[in-house]
Each structure stands twice: as structure tokens, then as C-alpha cells.
Amino acid sequence: MKHSVTPTIHRLLGSNNLLVVVADGYNAAAADQTGHFLADMALTLAKELSSYAVVNAKYKREIMDLADVGTILTRPKVRDAFLVPIKKFKDEIENNGLPPLLLLFQCLADAEQGEAMVVFGYGQGERASAATPHRPTIPASLLAKIRIAIEDQHLRTALAPVDSPYCGRDPQHLNQLFKQKIYCADWYAPEVRSILISIRPDLVGQQETAESIGRMLAPAFAQFGMAMSLVRNIDINNIDVTSPDDLRYIFRLSGDQRYTDLLRESYIEELAGSIDRNGLLHPLVLLKKDDGRYKILCGFRRFQALKRIKRSSVEAKVYQEADFSPEDFFNISLAENTKRRNLNPIEIGNFLESASTALGLSNTELAERFGGTLGIGKPGQNVSHSTIHKYRKVNQIRLRGESPEMISDVINEKLQFSIAAEVLAPIKNSADRDALYLHVIKPLAPTRPQLAQLLAQFEQLAPQLGEAIALNKVQAALVKALASPQPAATLIKLLRQDTSSPEDDHPEVFKAQVDSVRTRFFGKQANKKDFNILPSSPTRRNEVIVHFRIRQGETLDTLKRLCHALEQSDPFSWTKQTDDS
CATH class of the missing domain: 3.40.630.40 (Zn-dependent exopeptidases)
Incomplete structure (x- = not known):
């Protein structure tokens, strides 16, 4: 036994x-x-x-x-x-x-x-x-x-x-x-x-x-039991907020230590003071779990405020988890959370990610079921799947722990969500994304057309965005631009003044030489990230930097053939700087 x-x-x-x-x-x-x-x-x-x-x-x-x-x-x-x-x-x-x-x-x-x-x-x-x-x-x-x-x-x-x-x-x-x-x-x-x-x-x-x-x-x-009402008083210590399942329907961001402003300490303090003075105006909405304890459906910040003022019990509306479907609970949570304050873009993305994972919904299905309640998209039009994709894309950056200052600024409305979603989120490398945001977008506040011009110029300077922005001449231009009344326009102008480029004297011949070498060694589908030639610095006009990729195991042989081809193709004195990958 x-x-x-x-x-x-x-x-x-x-x-x-x-x-x-x-x-x-x-x-x-x-x-x-x-x-x-x-x-x-x-x-x-x-x-x-x-x-x-x-x-x-x-x-x-x-x-x-x-x-x-x-x-x-x-x-x-x-x-x-x-x-x-x-x-x-x-x-x-x-x-x-x-x-x-x-x-x-x-x-x-x-x-x-x-x-x-x-x-x-x-x-x-x-x-x-x-x-x-x-x-x-x-x-x-x-x-x-x-x-x-x-x-x-x-x-x-x-x-x-x-x-x-x-x-x-x-x-x-x-x-x-x-x-x-x-x-x-x-x-x-x-x-x-x-x-x-x-x-x-x-x-x-x-x-x-x-x-x-x-x-x-x-x-x-x-026969001798008396059921409790839907709204009841419960011991606050019986509410669980530790496991991912406990927070399944909580998409209000709070407590994420990676982002300095997410805790919104002032808001929690103000809410705690209000509850202490006036009582809890709106009860929490809880789900009774299979083990008999509770998890929060709505009211996570109220719960935090109550814990802060050391309340032992709380008034709550309690549902049995088995009474409704997960989609019902997502709808209830969404309705409750948007009743008193709009969600910020990251919270919207967090909700969409949670709903997609729990319900197995595509972006199109998410748009159909929740787009109207979330209040996103263009007024008077149905929410598109591409709009849903943008919110989820930005939230994915948060989930991966990347670009924390960018995420924090989106939450606090210091960065337009459209720029975050359409310009920054598509950048796969977080270091490139941070470099663009912290060194260019945040301090210079360029318009969308200006930003497009800057990205095109950076692409000409180096294969990686972060490398281009880190160049000495770009950093010097940024310092000058920040001192001018129109910093973004000034930076564009300064970057266009490329006095060290060997293309200035013979642009067509030089381009043809570079294209010929690129095609010969890297194929017809190769681009400037595979092979490119850039000026070394404004003060060293007779030197250039060569960027190229080499397959593992072929480094030495390819390098010899490439140097020979360059010496035959151009009269300049070359300085080779490899970027093996």
C-alpha cells in the first residue's frame, strides 16, 4: 500500500x-x-x-x-x-x-x-x-x-x-x-x-x-451549502502572479526590469494612495484555478497597489476557469483593461502575442476578432493583418530583450510607433537598430523622407548600419549636425560631401571596375554587402577600404586572386581590410 x-x-x-x-x-x-x-x-x-x-x-x-x-x-x-x-x-x-x-x-x-x-x-x-x-x-x-x-x-x-x-x-x-x-x-x-x-x-x-x-x-x-456571490472578498495571499500561466491574460506591462519606465512607480503610488483614501472602486476580476487558488484576469495594477498598502483581503469578481473559453477571457480582459485607460503600443502587441499563442490565431484572425476593441488602424476602416504584424513585431523586440531604450520611449510616447514598427523593427541586428535610434533618430528627430535619405547614404558607407554610423567621419558629422538648428538636414548635407571618394575623378570607370570584380568573385546576385570599396578617410585620399566576404576554407586563395584582380583593375594604392564571415 x-x-x-x-x-x-x-x-x-x-x-x-x-x-x-x-x-x-x-x-x-x-x-x-x-x-x-x-x-x-x-x-x-x-x-x-x-x-x-x-x-x-x-x-x-x-x-x-x-x-x-x-x-x-x-x-x-x-x-x-x-x-x-x-x-x-x-x-x-x-x-x-x-x-x-x-x-x-x-x-x-x-x-x-x-x-x-x-x-x-x-x-x-x-x-x-x-x-x-x-x-x-x-x-x-x-x-x-x-x-x-x-x-x-x-x-x-x-x-x-x-x-x-x-x-x-x-x-x-x-x-x-x-x-x-x-x-x-x-x-x-x-x-x-x-x-x-x-x-x-x-x-x-x-x-x-x-x-x-x-x-x-x-x-x-x-443541500446545506450556500454559494458565494460573483463578487466576493478573498484573501489577497491566495492570488498567484509567479508562473507564466498566472499572467496569461495580463498584458499590462509591469515589473519588467529591462525597461526603466515600465514599472510606472508614480502611477502605482498614486493608485495605492487613492485606494487607501477612497477604497477600491472597481473589484479585481479573478479566475479560480484547478488547484483552488486564483490568478488575475483584470486588475494587476490594482493588485500591486493593494499589496503596497498591505491589504489582507480584496473585493473581487471570481469566475471559474472552466466556465468560459480562453477567447472569452481574452475578450473580458481586453474590455476591462480598455475601459479606464488606453493601452500603449507595446501592451497591444503583448496582448496580440498572448492571444495568438493561446488561441492559435493568425494576424488576419486577430484583426477580425480584436482589432475593433483595441482601437488600432485607420478610423472607419477594418484593421489589416499588416497592422497587427507591426504591433507584434515591435513587441517581439521587447520579448527578446533587445533595444530597451527604444521600447521604453515607445511606451512613454517619446518615439512614434510608426517609425518603430516600419523603420526600426525590420532591422534584424539589434546593435544596428540601437545605433540608428540612439545616434540618429533620437537626437536628430529626422522626418521620414530625411530618414530614408540617411539610410541610403549609410548603405553606401559600410555593409552594416552600425559600422557606418561608427565611422569617424559620420561621428564628426553628427557632432556638427547637433550644433545646427536643422540637425537632420545638416547631417544629410555633410554626408554628401564625400571628398575622399576615388569615384570623383572617374565615376563610371571606377563603378565598372568594382562591379566587374564583384561579379567575377561573388556572382551576379552579389550586392555591396558581399563586396564594396569605400574611402578610407577625408585626410587619406589615396587609400580606400575594401569590404568582402569569404567562405571558410577558401580565405587565402581567394584573397590572393582578389588582390591580383584589384591591382590590374585600378591605378590607386589599395589598403585591404577584410571582413570575413
């Missing part, structure tokens, strides 16, 4: 006033022991009921009896893992205006098996008796109704004898947790109803049988 569930203390969140508790759910592992699968039964029951649950499957009863509150209170670690969650769940139920009903399960001893399958204890004893005091934890009338409901499921019931350990009337017993003032003042809650339910061990002796009993009990106890 082996453990059927993970040997830990299981804690499930619920959506009604029922709380299932098991103090002894550890399944004996030794072959000569008769084990039970009470934990399986209880967890099955809790899931069927969508109730709260705290189930001990970690500590053996022989080592520590978790039904004895006095013992638990001497062990802080066990108290925090077992008793404190019970109280927190009770508080959460009460905070939503419902009377908690605790269902405490245990097994009967083998020697006490009788015809009864389920034995109930509610603190019963004899009134005015010191030996067997009467400490009820649930009204007898409600217990009678529960017994009838259980009997309707073809499970025979009985009331525990007053002199048995199955009554749950000992003041140290878990069944008396909220009825006694001997623990802590804030634990005493006489309005809480609890009942001790002992199950015949043969009914939970096999895993399948135990789970079947859990499913049989579910419809009986469901």
Missing part, C-alpha cells in the same frame, strides 16, 4: 460556506498495516462541492494527533500549516456574509465497526454532567436534516455514543476549535457550526472506493 495523494497538508479554496477538514489523512505505507484513503475521499468531496478544504496527509497520527488542538498549538510550524488556514478560510467565508459549516472527517476504529457507515458527533453529552458535558457544535435539528440527506444516498448513519471518542466534545478537540475561549480570543466564534463525521474504515480502504464515497456524500452536503 502506498500514498495515493501527495504527503502534505492540502489546502483548497472554495466558493461556498462549506469547509472540509481531515486531521488524520495519512495513508499507512507498511505492508502489514491496514491503511485508509480518507484523504482521497475528502479531497474528492471538496472538489465535487467546490468547497474549502484543509486535509492533513503529512503527519501520522501516532506522531502527532492533529485533532488535538492543544498539541498543535505547541508546534508553531504545524499550527501555521494546519490550524491557521482553517481560521483563514473561516474568516473568508464569514467576510462574504455566509455562516461557516465545518465538516470534520475521521475514520472509525476497526473494532468499532457496526452496521452504521457514517457516525456523527456534534459535541453531544449529558446536560449538567461534569463527566460527559454537553458542548454542541451544531443545532440538533440541522444535524437531523444532514443525516436524512446522507441516508438518501444509501449510507446508514448513527449518532456517536456520548461516552465514545467520536462525539467531539472534548474542549481540546478540533471540533471545538471555534467554541472554546481557551485558545486565542480571535479564534472564538460561536456562530461557526461544525460536525465530526466518522467513516467506517472499510469504506475508505481502497482508493477507488474512497473516491466513490466522496462522490456519494457530495450531493447530500451540497
